[in-house]
Amino acid sequence: MKEIVIPFATGLAIFLFGMQLIRIGLEELAAHRMKHFLLRFTKTPLRGFGTGLVATLFLQSSSAVTVLTIGFVNAGLITFAQTVGIILGTNVGTTVTTQILALKVEDFALPLILTGAAFYALPWKKTAALGLAIGGFGCIFLGMEAMQWIAEPIKNRGWVAALMESGVQPVFSGILSGILLTSVIQSGNAVIAITMGFFATGLVPLPFAIAVVLGSNVGTCVTAFLASIGTERAAKQVAVAHLLLNVGGLLLFLPWVGRIAAAAHWLSEDPATQIAHIQTLYNLICSLAVLPFASSFARGVSRILPERDPSWSLRGRHPHPLLKWHQ
Numbered sequence: 001m002k003e004i005v006i007p008f009a010t011g012l013a014i015f016l017f018g019m020q021l022i023r024i025g026l027e028e029l030a031a032h033r034m035k036h037f038l039l040r041f042t043k044t045p046l047r048g049f050g051t052g053l054v055a056t057l058f059l060q061s062s063s064a065v066t067v068l069t070i071g072f073v074n075a076g077l078i079t080f081a082q083t084v085g086i087i088l089g090t091n092v093g094t095t096v097t098t099q100i101l102a103l104k105v106e107d108f109a110l111p112l113i114l115t116g117a118a119f120y121a122l123p124w125k126k127t128a129a130l131g132l133a134i135g136g137f138g139c140i141f142l143g144m145e146a147m148q149w150i151a152e153p154i155k156n157r158g159w160v161a162a163l164m165e166s167g168v169q170p171v172f173s174g175i176l177s178g179i180l181l182t183s184v185i186q187s188g189n190a191v192i193a194i195t196m197g198f199f200a201t202g203l204v205p206l207p208f209a210i211a212v213v214l215g216s217n218v219g220t221c222v223t224a225f226l227a228s229i230g231t232e233r234a235a236k237q238v239a240v241a242h243l244l245l246n247v248g249g250l251l252l253f254l255p256w257v258g259r260i261a262a263a264a265h266w267l268s269e270d271p272a273t274q275i276a277h278i279q280t281l282y283n284l285i286c287s288l289a290v291l292p293f294a295s296s297f298a299r300g301v302s303r304i305l306p307e308r309d310p311s312w313s314l315r316g317r318h319p320h321p322l323l324k325w326h327q
Helices: 002-029 034-040 045-059 062-074 080-093 095-101 106-121 125-148 151-157 159-164 170-185 188-200 206-219 221-227 233-266 271-304 321-326
Strands: none
Touching: 002 045, 002 125, 002 188, 034 045, 045 062, 045 080, 045 271, 062 080, 062 221, 062 233, 080 095, 080 233, 080 271, 095 125, 095 188, 095 271, 106 125, 125 188, 170 188, 170 206, 170 233, 188 206, 188 271, 206 221, 206 233, 206 271, 221 233, 233 271
């Protein structure tokens, strides 16, 4: 068992550490203007889309951008309607890292780490931040390679074969795996990276891998719901909108998983690149399909979860004892 747990835990830790390094480095390079950027460029759904995409590139986490957006809405800095474009942009922005992972640059992991360390050692602040970002990419490549080491031990134990022969549809087990893994790891990119490695080594079939991609998008919604606990109704609407968009995309693509798998060879001959391209196309199609109707979608969510009447909480309630003497 240790030949599975230790490499996986080590690889995952290195991968997530690399993601944090990239995030810290890029935030520093942006001179901490990300919050101002999010607040300023969200007046239209299209501008919000671009803002969400760019913010996700810098923060390396669609969940982080969504949580930040929920905080802004809760503080009354932006309206719920302005957030729909941001959410759509984050879904596309998160695919950039996946595309980089598909470039097959594992051999450059150590050179990137050493280059990043050299830049970080220089006395200039911006250069040090660039070093963190470069070293972070080296770490995610190294972590991804380490996680692939467990493919052979798992294959030898026959766990995946037993799952595929259990009568459970690979698509549904893949969706469930994607949701659960992303909810636990709190990183859709990490789950996609694991899936790319498993499919590239022949551990899982392509329909299962595609289903994990669909499920991982839904799994990212857990973070948004946790962030919306105890917030105002408008902030909760952001979490509901995030869930509806990702579940809607899953239901839209679910009947087509088999055909997508059959056509995957047209995208690339490389297995890992196929997963990356499928994820990108899936998120791009879903986001662009909703973008023209972002305002209507926002109104629909507002009807599902309407704002409370401010006077509602006071109806039928007795004044607080400390206020009685004012009456």
